[in-house]
Amino acid sequence: MRRKRYAVVVVTYGEVEKLTLRNLWPSSRRILKVITSQIVKVPRFLVYLIADYRSIKHFINWRLSGYRSSLQAINRRQTAQLRQSLSTQAPELPEDVDIDVLDAYYFVPPYLEDMLAGLKREYDGIVVVPMIPVESAFSCGVACRMVEDAYGDTRYGKVRLMNRFWSDDALHRIYVDHLFSKLEGSSFMESRKKLGLVLVIHGTLVRDRAGNPPKVFTGLDETGRFFEMMKRRIMEDPRNVFTDIRQGCMNHTAGGEWTSETVEKALEEFRREGCRGVVMFPYGFFADNSETEYQARELLESAGFPLSRYVPCINDSPAFAGWLAGKVLRELNQLSSIQKAYESLEPKP
Structure with a gap:
């Protein structure tokens, strides 16, 4: 047999x-054709113009910051x-x-x-x-x-x-252990000050440009349920040191209204509430990427909290x-x- x-x-x-414009151009064009085209009809000639603009922007930003x-x-x-x-x-x-x-x-x-x-x-x-x-x-x-x-x-x-990885209880346990293992021995675990946690995830479209529900499946409900499951498990963990936990969405701008619970909003609310320290954990990604270790991390570092810590994605745990x-x-x-x-x-x- x-x-x-x-x-x-x-x-x-x-x-x-390898950061070159030659490498960035085809990648940007594929993003527009595969992802953006689902929510915005982009004329063919504009695909190339927008992709070239995005490529040049990423090239300059990543080159100046040294990001790879x-x-x-x-x-x-x-x-x-x-x-x-x-x-x-x-x-x-x-x-x-x-x-x-x-x-x-x-x-x-x-x-x-x-x-x-x-x-x-x-x-x-x-x-x-x-x-x-x-x-x-x-x-x-x-x-x-x-x-x-x-x-x-x-x-x-x-x-x-x-x-449906998001709904798996065993994954939630692994996430919580990963989070607290990365904080073990740090000043966060010893601090008696008010601390916040931002759980970072990719945002999604809520309404199209006409104000209607999107015609494609966005995972909006699943995103909210995943956050509530993780928040409850972290808050109930005996190692928990956080006063509150907030969702932090990394949004795009095309296509209409995106999720309102952004990273920027979470950081600003923690600041107004007098938090002295904030931890950021990108639970909505299995591997670090430019949205997590570059964009989201930069937002955390520029927020100016006396204590801050970026916990990497689960990666190769x-x-x-x-x-x-x-x-x-x-x-x-x-x-x-x-x-x-x-x-x-x-x-x-």
């Missing part, structure tokens, strides 16, 4: 690693950890199946949509792992559209697309890697079971 081949694809947005994105390097490490974790769980993997674990990206090579064409030819099934906790048309929805374009109706028996491997393992076994069910319905020769 022929052994099957499955691919696990760990996918995220992707940001340029770590997103892809982190995603590669997460992919390697997942590969290693799955290899140690061989007895629990589907029988007669070889597993490859690969990384892919929406906006930089290797592009997910290009990779899917090859995977369809060479593999019997794939599990797509979007590396962001809250699903929406702008996150794992991008992968969903690419899978649908590549596989069509065959996707139901060939592809598993993971989602071993606990997170083990949790993710368990989730992927279940998806691989479900994919195998689905395919066996389909095969049992095929006419016998």
